Amino acid sequence: MDRLSRKFLRARKIPGTACSGCGLGQVHKRILLAIEGLGLGKDDLVWGTGIGCAGRQTFNTWLGDNFAGTHGRVYALAAGLRMALPRERRIVLTVGDGDAFGIGLKHLLNCARRNLDLTVIVADNLGFQSTGGQYGPTTPPGAVTDSSPYGLDEAGWLGPDLDILEILRAAGATFLARHLSLDGQGSVESVKAAILNPGFSLVHFIYPCVTHFGAVSLAERDKGRVLAWFREAFGDGPGEPGGGAGEGPGPRVGTGFLKFGRGVFHSAPGSRPDYSEQVKDWTRKMARGQGGGLATGNTP
Numbered sequence: 001m002d003r004l005s006r007k008f009l010r011a012r013k014i015p016g017t018a019c020s021g022c023g024l025g026q027v028h029k030r031i032l033l034a035i036e037g038l039g040l041g042k043d044d045l046v047w048g049t050g051i052g053c054a055g056r057q058t059f060n061t062w063l064g065d066n067f068a069g070t071h072g073r074v075y076a077l078a079a080g081l082r083m084a085l086p087r088e089r090r091i092v093l094t095v096g097d098g099d100a101f102g103i104g105l106k107h108l109l110n111c112a113r114r115n116l117d118l119t120v121i122v123a124d125n126l127g128f129q130s131t132g133g134q135y136g137p138t139t140p141p142g143a144v145t146d147s148s149p150y151g152l153d154e155a156g157w158l159g160p161d162l163d164i165l166e167i168l169r170a171a172g173a174t175f176l177a178r179h180l181s182l183d184g185q186g187s188v189e190s191v192k193a194a195i196l197n198p199g200f201s202l203v204h205f206i207y208p209c210v211t212h213f214g215a216v217s218l219a220e221r222d223k224g225r226v227l228a229w230f231r232e233a234f235g236d237g238p239g240e241p242g243g244g245a246g247e248g249p250g251p252r253v254g255t256g257f258l259k260f261g262r263g264v265f266h267s268a269p270g271s272r273p274d275y276s277e278q279v280k281d282w283t284r285k286m287a288r289g290q291g292g293g294l295a296t297g298n299t300p
């Protein structure tokens, strides 16, 4: 158990059950470094988790208050908590790509529309990996998976002309960033900025799933080569996935997906009100007998 784990996590949950070489631990570490860097303790933050590999690895690990919401519903629970808790109490959610951009997308967009003061960390393994490796909303086009044996032929949210972060920006999010789990201090700074933003924030981490995405879509079991593919595919130096010429079948993934820059994608703190603060304001006014007609502008 390392220093950060001892400080913030429950001993009985360490080590986690992620496959050896999985990038999830790196994402988790970036979050803990950001929390520590902001000088926050276990009582300053409530941690919620979703379903799948990302939710399973962070479920109930946080020493402070935490909760789980299955299958895209963690945002609805977090919205209620946000209305109930004081602003000083931060709420961080760790969810997967299916949870965020698939089954939970409607809830996620509504949190962005309301600019609710939540920090959503999406740990994206490019498919439904915890159930054996089926394609999901961010699986690269052309990828061979268990549910696309001839290569994925539908557009995803990481297409060359379609980026889920653009949709979230249009929906009203006030802080958005994207990183690979392999990114260093820059990704920690993004998480810190997300936690500090008084509105809806999301940091999209893409990380290597060595067990399914690596073994099936990249036809590669060497973890170093899987990591090299991620660096190359997402714009950070040369990689040689698939073993190079003569050493294996090579990646079974198309090239028509988004090459994106990494770092802060959108930052507009304070540009929109946080709906939960409005609700608290109305509640205070109603408690003072000033509530009638507030929603229609008929202030007493």
Ligand code: SF4
Pocket (backbone or CB within 6 Å): 017, 018, 019, 021, 022, 023, 024, 053, 125, 129, 130, 208, 209, 210, 211, 212, 213
């Ligand atoms: S299945 Fe993939 S994403 Fe899930 S824990 Fe294993 S390596 Fe990580």
